[in-house]
Amino acid sequence: MTRGKLRQVLLITDGCSNRGEDPAAVASFLKEKGIVVNVIGVLDHGEREHGMREVKEIALCGGGVSQVVYTSQLSQTVQMVTRQAMTQTLHGVVQQELRGILGEEKEMEDLSPEKRGEVMEVVDELGETVGLEVFILVDTSASMKTKLPMVEEALTDLSVSLNSRQGENEFALFLFPGKRKDVEKVLDWSPKIEQLSTAFQRLTTGGVTPTGPALKEALHHFEKRMKKGSLIADAEDDFPIEKPGF
DSSP states (O other): OOOOEEEEEEEEEOSOOOSSSOHHHHHHHHHHTTEEEEEEEEEOTTOOHHHHHHHHHHHHHTEEEEEEEEGGGHHHHHHHHHHHHHHHHHHHHHHHHHHHHHOTTOOGGGSOHHHHHHHHHHHHHHHHHSEEEEEEEEEOSGGGGGGHHHHHHHHHHHHHHHHTSSSOEEEEEEEESOSSSSOEEEEEEESOTHHHHHHGGGOOOOSOOOHHHHHHHHHHHHHHHHHHHHHHHHHHHHSOOOOOOO
8 A cells, every 4th residue: 555645524513504515415526536524423312313314424425434422422422433433434445455455356354364364454554654634624503502612522532542643644624604704714734633622712603504615625625735745746756856875
């Protein structure tokens, strides 16, 4: 496997988008671009079933995982759910690479137990060392007001668990809806996820739920970042750095 970047969106919402494009359709387009969409649904007991369906549909179309957490369980489970979503995505992408090595006609189950163990060791190692870019989208519509403190706690826990990785982590945090437009940038790409917690002190809630436009914003920022990386690589090819001889 080439040691590139694992790119993913971590969407935290209570579902029920009501403005802009279909979020599942946008998530499908992100998947085509190699960007996985994970969704954590934060719902109240008895909350609209539509919200739960939307959470699952977005993750399914985005090639990621979805988890639903109820408000009464947030303090015990949000941190675990966040780690699970990140870990499953890492392993899923690495497994795809391994499928290319094994061949389409051969599955992991066809390997001997010994070989299967060796492959899983490689999966675990790559999961710990590959670069990770996470675009975090947090729903700040009115229905999320009482849930945001627990979301902050989840992201704080995420910073602890991911900082133990050997690979490089970079994060961006955007909120929807923003104060003046559908999506608002709080933190641009940074390896310091600790700043996410500080950002929550300035949050206000209210307005509609433009989940589709928020996912489009994530796609735009990823494409801009990937284009910049491609230009840098091209420049290095055009002007190779010569190492001094002995």
